Amino acid sequence: xxxxxxxxxxxxxxxxxxxxxxxxxxxxxxxxxxxxxxxxxxxxxxxxxxxxxxxxxxxxxxxxxxxxxxxxxxxxxxxxxxxxxxxxxxxxxxxxxxxxxxxxxxxxxxxxxxxxxxxxxxxxxxxxxxxxxxxxxxxxxxxxxxxxxxxxxxxxxxxxxxxxxxxxxxxxxxxxxxxxxxxxxxxxxxxxxxxxxxxxxxxxxxxxxxxxxxxxxxxxxxxxxxxxxxxxxxxxxxxxxxxxxxxxxxxxxxxxxxxxxxxxxxxxxxxxxxxxxxxxxxxxxxxxxxxxxxxxxxxxxxxxxxxxxxxxxxxxxxxxxxxxxxxxxxxxxxxxxxxxxxxxxxxxxxxxxxxxxxxxxxxxxxxxxxxxxxxxxxxxxxxxxxxxxxxxxxxxxxxxxxxxxxxxxxxxxxxxxxxxxxxxxxxxxxxxxxxxxxxxxxxxxxxxxxxxxxxxxxxxxxxxxxxxxxxxxxxxxxxxxxxxxxxxxxxxxxxxxxxxxxxxxxxxxxxxxxxxxxxxxxxxxxxxxxxxxxxxxxxxxxxxxxxxxxxxxxxxxxxxxxxxxxxxxxxxxxxxxxxxxxxxxxxxxxxxxxxxxxxxxxxxxxxxxxxxxxxxxxxxxxxxxxxxxxxxxxxxxxxxxxxxxxxxxxxxxxxxxxxxxxxxxxxxxxxxxxxxxxxxxxxxxxxxxxxxxxxxxxxxxxxxxxxxxxxxxxxxxxxxxxxxxxxxxxxxxxxxxxxxxxxxxxxxxxxxxxxxxxxxxxxxxxxxxxxxxxxxxxxxxxxxxxxxxxxxxxxxxxxxxxxx
Numbered sequence: 001x002x003x004x005x006x007x008x009x010x011x012x013x014x015x016x017x018x019x020x021x022x023x024x025x026x027x028x029x030x031x032x033x034x035x036x037x038x039x040x041x042x043x044x045x046x047x048x049x050x051x052x053x054x055x056x057x058x059x060x061x062x063x064x065x066x067x068x069x070x071x072x073x074x075x076x077x078x079x080x081x082x083x084x085x086x087x088x089x090x091x092x093x094x095x096x097x098x099x100x101x102x103x104x105x106x107x108x109x110x111x112x113x114x115x116x117x118x119x120x121x122x123x124x125x126x127x128x129x130x131x132x133x134x135x136x137x138x139x140x141x142x143x144x145x146x147x148x149x150x151x152x153x154x155x156x157x158x159x160x161x162x163x164x165x166x167x168x169x170x171x172x173x174x175x176x177x178x179x180x181x182x183x184x185x186x187x188x189x190x191x192x193x194x195x196x197x198x199x200x201x202x203x204x205x206x207x208x209x210x211x212x213x214x215x216x217x218x219x220x221x222x223x224x225x226x227x228x229x230x231x232x233x234x235x236x237x238x239x240x241x242x243x244x245x246x247x248x249x250x251x252x253x254x255x256x257x258x259x260x261x262x263x264x265x266x267x268x269x270x271x272x273x274x275x276x277x278x279x280x281x282x283x284x285x286x287x288x289x290x291x292x293x294x295x296x297x298x299x300x301x302x303x304x305x306x307x308x309x310x311x312x313x314x315x316x317x318x319x320x321x322x323x324x325x326x327x328x329x330x331x332x333x334x335x336x337x338x339x340x341x342x343x344x345x346x347x348x349x350x351x352x353x354x355x356x357x358x359x360x361x362x363x364x365x366x367x368x369x370x371x372x373x374x375x376x377x378x379x380x381x382x383x384x385x386x387x388x389x390x391x392x393x394x395x396x397x398x399x400x401x402x403x404x405x406x407x408x409x410x411x412x413x414x415x416x417x418x419x420x421x422x423x424x425x426x427x428x429x430x431x432x433x434x435x436x437x438x439x440x441x442x443x444x445x446x447x448x449x450x451x452x453x454x455x456x457x458x459x460x461x462x463x464x465x466x467x468x469x470x471x472x473x474x475x476x477x478x479x480x481x482x483x484x485x486x487x488x489x490x491x492x493x494x495x496x497x498x499x500x501x502x503x504x505x506x507x508x509x510x511x512x513x514x515x516x517x518x519x520x521x522x523x524x525x526x527x528x529x530x531x532x533x534x535x536x537x538x539x540x541x542x543x544x545x546x547x548x549x550x551x552x553x554x555x556x557x558x559x560x561x562x563x564x565x566x567x568x569x570x571x572x573x574x575x576x577x578x579x580x581x582x583x584x585x586x587x588x589x590x591x592x593x594x595x596x597x598x599x600x601x602x603x604x605x606x607x608x609x610x611x612x613x614x615x616x617x618x619x620x621x622x623x624x625x626x627x628x629x630x631x632x633x634x635x636x637x638x639x640x641x642x643x644x645x646x647x648x649x650x651x652x653x654x655x656x657x658x659x660x661x662x663x664x665x666x667x668x669x670x671x672x673x674x675x676x677x678x679x680x681x682x683x684x685x686x687x688x689x690x691x692x693x694x695x696x697x698x699x700x701x702x703x704x705x706x707x708x709x710x711x712x713x714x715x716x717x718x719x720x721x722x723x724x725x726x727x728x729x730x731x732x733x734x735x736x737x738x739x740x741x742x743x744x745x746x747x748x749x750x751x752x753x754x755x756x757x758x759x760x761x762x763x764x765x766x767x768x769x770x771x772x773x774x775x776x777x778x779x780x781x782x783x784x785x786x787x788x789x790x791x792x793x794x795x796x797x798x799x800x801x802x803x804x
Contacts, residue, residue, distance in 0.1 A: 102127035102171055103134075103164040106545075109501055110513060110524055111554045114171055114544060116503040124172055125187045131165030132198050138162055139202055142211070149211035151222055155232055159550055159599050169195075170544045174505060177542070178560060180534045185270050189263070196262035200255040203242040212236055227765040231599050234764070237384065243372060250371055257368045264361050269536075269716040271352040275345045276317045276537050280304075281338050283313035291330035293467050295573045299564040300325075306532075317341055318537045320562045324575055327451040327466065339448035347686065347709035354709045355685050361715055362681035378676040378721040385608045386728065386768050390677055393610075393724040397673070399782065400727065401666050401696065403791035407659030408699045415445050415453035418460055445701045454657050462656065464649040466575060472633040472642045473579050475529065475563060475572040478623075481632030482586045483512075485622045489752045490594060490760070491517030494525065506532075508565075509558075514593050523547065523593050526558035529572075530565045536712070537562055539581050541588035541616075546603035547595040555604060557592040559585045571636045576650075580620050587619030588612070594760035602764040609722045611768040613729035614736070615760055621737045624650060625746050655790025662789060664705040667698055669723040672714050676721035685709065727785075732772060734788040735780035 101119050106112030119127075138161035145153055176188045202208065215222075216236040219229065243254045282304065283289060289297050300313035303321060307314055315325050315338050322342045329335050346354035365377040374380040378390040387393045445453060459465045486492040494512040502511045508530050514522045526544070531537075539561040547555035561582065563572055574582070591612070592604035605612050622628060626647065633642040642650075671692050675682070682688035689708045706713060706723075713719035736755070740746045758775035766774075773779060 100127045100130065100168075102168045103131055104167075105163075106167060108503075109497075110521060110556075111552075113502050113524065113556070114167075114174075114505075116171075116505045118503075119171075121175070121181075121183050121187070124168070124175060124184070125191065127168035128165070128172055128187075128191045129194070131162070131168040132194055135162035135165045135198065136201060139205060139208060143205050143207035145211070149214045151215055151224060151228060151232065154211045154215050155228075155235055156550070156599075158235065159231075159548075159601060163551070166545075173542060174544070174558075177540070178528060178535045179505060180270075180273060180536070184534070185273075188270070189266050192266045193259045193262040196258040197255065199242070200251075200258055203239050203244050204246075204251045204255065209239050209244040212239055227598055227602065230765050230767075231602060234601070241372070241380070241384065246371070254368065254371055257364050257371070261361060261364050261368075264357050264364070265716045268346075268354050268357050268361070269712065271354050271357070272346050272710055272712055272716075273534070273536065274352045275348070277533050279317040279341055279345075280307060280314045281334065281341055282309060283315070283334070288331060288334060289313060289329075291328045292325070293328065293470070295470065295566070296324050296328065298566050298570070302566055303531075303564055315341075316531070316564075317345065318531055318562050320531065320574075320578060321564055323451065323577065326448060327455050327575075329452070332449070332452075335448040335452060336446070343447075343703050343707055343710075345707075345710040347707065354715075358685045358708060358715060359681070359683050362675060362678075362685075363683075365676065365720070366678075366681045376677050376679070378673060381676065381721040385722070385725075386610045387724070390673055390721065393728065394670070394673060396731070396782065397666055397670055397724055397727060400662065400785070400789075400791070401670070403786070404659050404662035404666060404789075405697060405699060407791060408663050408702065409659075411454065411457070411657065411659045412445055412699070412701055414457045414461070415449070418453060418456045419445075422456075447701060447703045450660060450701055454660065458653060458656060462649050462653050464646075464653055468646060469576055469642075469650065470573050471635050471637070472629075472646075473574050473576065474634065474636050475574055475582075477571075477632045477634055478574070478579055478582055479527070481623075481628045482583060484631065485583075485619070485628065486586075486590055486593075488627075488747045489622075490590065490756055492522070492590075492593070493517070493519070497524075508532075521554060523555035523557065525589060525593070526556070528558060528560045529563050531562035535560075535562065538712075539585050541585050541592070541605070543592050543604060546600040546606065547592070547597065548600040548603055549598045551600060553600075555592050555595055557589045557604075559589050561585070573636060579623055583620045583623045584616045587616030590619065591615040591760055594756055595763050596761040597763045597765050604763050607764045608768055609719065610725035610728040611732075613726050614732040614772075617726070617730050618733040618736055621733070622746060624654065627747065655788075658789040658791070660702060662791075663699060663702050665726065667693060667696065667702070668704045668706045668711065669727060670696060671704065671708060672711065672719075672723040673721060675708070675714075730788075731782055731785045732780045734784035736772075736776060737788075738784050739776055 100123055101115045102123055104115075106114060139158075142154060142157045142161065145157075147153055172187075172191065175184050180188070212235055216232055219232055222228075224232065243251055246254060280303070283300060289300070292300070297313065299321075300315060303316050304310065304312045304314035307316070315321050319342070322338050325338050326335055329338075346352065369375070369377040369380045372380055374383075376390070382388060382390055382393070387396075455466055483492075483494040486494070493515045495515060497511045497513055502524070504511065504526070506528065509526055509528045512525045512527070514525055516522055526542075539559070542558045542560065544556040544558065545553055547553065559582075561578075563574060563578070566572055588605060595604035597603050629647050629650070630641050634640065635642075671689055674692050675685075675688065678688075685708045689704070693704070711723075713723055714721075719725065736759075737746075739754075740748050740751050743751045754775050758771050762771055769779070
């Protein structure tokens with residue numbers, strides 16, 4: 001494709017002619033696509049040069065003739081010719097532009113890629129500041145437009161605005177989550193409140209809101225498409241929910257609250273990162289490794305070496321490191337030490353303690369909700385979610401809580417039976433050494449015992465040991481398995497990019513091109529699997545660039561994890577839970593990669609929080625399918641597939657330990673909701689957590705999956721009053737998977753097509769409940785969820801009619 005050829009820019013009025021020189025036989029649709037690409041390129045470049053668009057024309061005869069120009073810069077164009085022009089004049093209000101590569105349109109292959117290697121960390125700060133100024137200038141131009149407001153010059157114009165900041169923000173997000181060293185943390189602390197201030201300035205711009213409201217009021221006569229109607233509704237209600245109708249004094253107060261909240265969230269995140277990045281339990285001698293398989297020992301040795309302790313072993317303060325130790329170590333004293341390190345993150349009474357920060361966040365959130373006219377922050381947060389009200393979420397959570405607690409009692413009874421059979425006394429204090437053997441009876445199971453004895457029960461009841469399974473779970477083979485599943489469900493092909501063709505921000509990161517079944521480019525998938533200092537714990541998906549037909553840009557996504565890197569050349573073996581997480585996060589990536597929408601705000605995973613986890617939780621189900629296990633669960637030494645009898649054992653344990661998994665999750669979700677429902681926010685988060693768990697009847701053998709002081713989801717990641725979303729979404733995913741089982745199986749082509757057409761590709765262009773009904777034919781009830789977890793169904797036996 002020939003790039004745009006445009007005339008020299010001259011003060012006082014100039015024009016740029018785009019000539020794609022379409023080859024003979026090129027269809028009108030392809031010509032239109034090429035024009036969109038070049039048009040956006042020209043818009044970006046001339047605006048960076050300090051000009052603004054004042055007119056455009058499709059069929060130029062005489063560019064100097066004003067009758068040949070259309071002053072409406074967003075006129076509906078057919079582009080059936082290969083010549084097109086945009087007219088610009090010098091913009092006196094233009095923000096001074098720099099040559100910062102983070103602001104420039106991305107160059108390179110695949111529609112452009114982030115310019116890693118072309119900037120310094122310090123450039124991120126200046127790019128974000130300049131990008132913020134540019135977006136405000138874009139918004140002001142829209143607000144000050146002399147033309148009557150319409151969908152094109154207001155709603156679509158807002159979708160186009162701020163592209164330089166979007167590019168800089170993508171890199172900012174990558175670095176704050178994966179490369180967050182001391183320099184980057186300072187930048188994050190400085191920029192986060194400025195981003196909050198930008199959003200306030202946009203939604204509190206009275207002229208801009210007046211234009212949005214004017215378009216919204218005449219929406220019925222605009223002949224909009226369903227997607228355009230959805231975008232308009234989201235824009236208008238979003239402005240209102242963010243305070244556009246408040247008086248000036250209230251707007252100022254709201255902006256101040258948002259500034260403070262942004263600063264506090266950054267502080268919370270950095271406190272947590274500091275403890276996760278520096279704390280570890282050092283294992284000094286061979287006896288400290290009792291019960292650990294060779295692969296875990298090697299990972300612990302590599303972790304110690306990375307922390308400057310060669311020749312020793314380390315359990316670092318991440319879940320991927322602590323959970324396997326708690327599962328297999330026979331050293332009960334060390335299990336307790338590791339467990340306490342992990343669950344006390346952010347709650348150690350030191351400089352990184354998060355309790356005071358949390359109390360202040362909760363106080364400010366409650367003030368914000370009252371200012372906006374809501375009884376609690378939870379009521380404000382849930383208004384535009386699937387659940388609509390916090391009461392519905394609590395009803396669902398409590399319906400599942402009771403059978404989950406009952407299951408925990410059964411699981412603990414099984415553990416005590418094992419302990420008694422082994423003549424093991426499980427002492428409650430920290431004074432026990434070794435494996436705690438004693439000839440007398442058993443005291444209560446402690447939280448640092450649960451994973452260990454659950455694994456013993458698995459072995460006794462099902463003749464299945466996780467160490468039997470782990471040799472078949474190679475990280476790279478499972479990645480290949482995910483690619484294969486994506487191919488079966490959606491026709492995707494993942495092709496490694498040529499070495500050096502796409503820059504990366506860290507040497508361990510790898511990149512694949514994603515193509516459809518006809519070889520057409522869909523997007524890029526980056527994979528950053530290993531733990532390192534400065535990287536957030538856990539696993540997540542990032543979207544570097546959303547898909548958009550309006551901007552003619554393909555999607556770029558990444559999956560990130562914290563697996564402990566072993567020796568060079570040796571395969572990374574992971575647990576079944578980690579494999580499940582791998583598929584979960586890949587589900588988010590496929591949600592983004594399937595996106596097929598016009599407007600970037602509606603693309604991919606930009607859906608309500610309690611719907612976004614549905615595609616990801618659904619994809620987890622394909623890990624345990626026979627096809628994946630037979631082809632990709634290969635022994636790391638022999639290359640042989642997992643034996644059929646082991647597959648059957650895995651299938652029989654699908655509901656194993658669901659009491660523990662559900663209770664540790666639900667306790668976190670319920671505490672989150674109650675924190676944000678409280679009329680008077682707590683000044684003592686630690687005590688609130690303790691009292692809430694007591695009211696719930698929390699089993700003493702289990703601790704919350706995320707204790708309040710380390711609950712990154714709700715204090716730094718947008719899940720506040722929203723952690724229930726995983727259960728709400730799992731209600732959908734459990735019911736959705738039964739659609740495959742009711743057909744020919746998990747790879748049924750007709751069901752896969754509906755899944756893509758009605759769920760994975762539509763983004764937020766349709767109401768999620770409507771999209772789900774289009775796919776499934778009915779609303780989801782909790783019956784499938786209860787069946788999946790193996791709980792007594794109780795009143796949930798109505799299969800699909802009782803809404804979550």
